[in-house]
Amino acid sequence: MKLWQGTPDEFLDWLESEDWELVCYGAGAMAEDVLREPRFAEKVRFFVDGSSDKQERSFYGERYQVFAPDRLRTEDLSCTALLITSGWFREIERELSAWPELENVCCAAFPAMLTACTPGSEEFFRRRILEQCLLEYDSALRQRGDTDNNERKRLLAEKRDFLLGPDPAHRPLVLPRVMILPTTRCNLRCKGCSSLLPLFEHPTDIPVEQNTRDLELLFRSIDGCIRVTVGGEPFLSKTLPELLTYLQEQEKVFSVLLITNSTIQPSPEALAILQAPKFYVEVSDYGHIQQMSRTVAALEGAGVRFRVLTEQVWDDMGGVEPRGRDDTQRREVYRNCEQGWLMKSIFNGKMHVCARSARMYALDCGYESAHDYFELREEDGGEKIRAKIRALYDLDFTDACDRCDLGRLPNKKIPAGVQMAGNMKKSAYTLVRRDEYEALKRAAGKNQ
Numbered sequence: 001m002k003l004w005q006g007t008p009d010e011f012l013d014w015l016e017s018e019d020w021e022l023v024c025y026g027a028g029a030m031a032e033d034v035l036r037e038p039r040f041a042e043k044v045r046f047f048v049d050g051s052s053d054k055q056e057r058s059f060y061g062e063r064y065q066v067f068a069p070d071r072l073r074t075e076d077l078s079c080t081a082l083l084i085t086s087g088w089f090r091e092i093e094r095e096l097s098a099w100p101e102l103e104n105v106c107c108a109a110f111p112a113m114l115t116a117c118t119p120g121s122e123e124f125f126r127r128r129i130l131e132q133c134l135l136e137y138d139s140a141l142r143q144r145g146d147t148d149n150n151e152r153k154r155l156l157a158e159k160r161d162f163l164l165g166p167d168p169a170h171r172p173l174v175l176p177r178v179m180i181l182p183t184t185r186c187n188l189r190c191k192g193c194s195s196l197l198p199l200f201e202h203p204t205d206i207p208v209e210q211n212t213r214d215l216e217l218l219f220r221s222i223d224g225c226i227r228v229t230v231g232g233e234p235f236l237s238k239t240l241p242e243l244l245t246y247l248q249e250q251e252k253v254f255s256v257l258l259i260t261n262s263t264i265q266p267s268p269e270a271l272a273i274l275q276a277p278k279f280y281v282e283v284s285d286y287g288h289i290q291q292m293s294r295t296v297a298a299l300e301g302a303g304v305r306f307r308v309l310t311e312q313v314w315d316d317m318g319g320v321e322p323r324g325r326d327d328t329q330r331r332e333v334y335r336n337c338e339q340g341w342l343m344k345s346i347f348n349g350k351m352h353v354c355a356r357s358a359r360m361y362a363l364d365c366g367y368e369s370a371h372d373y374f375e376l377r378e379e380d381g382g383e384k385i386r387a388k389i390r391a392l393y394d395l396d397f398t399d400a401c402d403r404c405d406l407g408r409l410p411n412k413k414i415p416a417g418v419q420m421a422g423n424m425k426k427s428a429y430t431l432v433r434r435d436e437y438e439a440l441k442r443a444a445g446k447n448q
């Protein structure tokens with residue numbers, strides 16, 4: 001097997017110049033990401049996957065068929081390249097290299113191609129900023145719920161033109177997402193908490209003046225931010241209404257997302273602000289049915305846009321200890337980390353390459369870096385801060401990725417919201433909307 005070295009764009013250019021097709025190995029989340037690119041989607045003939053529950057089924061709607069990997073031994077693969085779309089790409093490469101039928105087949109692994117993208121290049125910008133902004137914008141428009149498909153398409157096309165700018169040198173600086181952490185307090189102690197909140201021995205609230213000062217410096221330096229996420233357990237923050245009011249007034253922010261563990265009732269002041277279309281709340285269902293019912297009733301009663309996230313699994317990010325990864329390994333972890341692509345973070349006077357970096361710095365766990373974060377200083381002015389933000393996006397790799405497994409492939413999943421002490425009884429029930437409940441009853445009736 002001949003292994004492809006290069007970026008996804010280089011691979012697609014070559015494929016199109018030869019007029020070759022593709023067969024993909026791996027019919028999961030990574031494959032869906034790949035298929036979002038029309039240039040890939042139109043080249044794919046079929047998928048193979050080692051998991052028997054995916055085989056002999058269609059994938060991505062009805063568009064593709066999935067077979068067992070042995071199909072590669074019998075299919076005519078002339079003028080066809082193999083694309084591995086799985087976190088297990090190294091193991092798959094190793095296994096397929098021993099198949100004589102594939103001796104002359106060209107094989108590319110999507111995670112390795114992402115690692116090959118050069119910071120500062122047009123492809124890097126497109127994959128790490130442009131596409132992320134458009135995905136965020138699309139999702140925020142859907143959550144607002146006040147646009148139909150045609151209007152959404154028009155707005156997305158308009159946004160794309162704006163983000164591309166007249167040319168690369170005069171491009172606006174728009175960030176897909178920034179997370180702000182108003183508090184390190186939480187009433188739960190979840191195993192594998194991505195915010196590391198159970199590890200804070202002295203959790204604190206960040207003064208709202210600090211948060212708004214940091215955001216002010218950020219907004220002065222950029223042309224827009226599609227979404228701000230208010231992290232931690234936001235409803236524990238006493239100054240949340242002030243922070244939300246500030247965000248509501250910011251024209252450069254399109255949407256604000258709050259994620260709650262569902263056990264804390266939002267205050268009437270917070271609810272009144274959250275009614276605005278700019279805000280959206282995600283309610284995590286960790287099985288605390290009574291508290292969650294009250295939270296959902298409060299949001300519903302106030303007309304807040306929200307959804308309940310049930311049956312969640314988390315990616316296991318592991319502990320904060322160094323893993324001893326070299327620069328190449330850190331690069332691979334960073335380039336394959338969705339959070340690193342999507343979201344920068346602001347915490348207590350600094351802007352960080354990702355939310356994990358912000359939390360580890362706050363935790364004082366020995367993590368330090370010369371390039372993963374910078375101080376938001378008044379005296380730097382907009383242009384200097386803008387250059388530092390661009391540098392954060394163009395990082396080749398980060399030191400934080402030596403203390404985190406989120407972008408390590410294959411990643412490990414863990415159940416969401418399991419308590420460390422194991423002392424919170426998880427309900428067997430969840431909330432279902434009335435119309436969904438009626439639909440479920442009808443479906444159950446048909447199956448009887």
Ligand code: SF4
Pocket residue numbers: 333334337338339340353354355356357398400401402403404405406407408
């Ligand atoms: S530390 Fe690295 S792997 Fe972890 S979230 Fe940040 S970018 Fe991703």
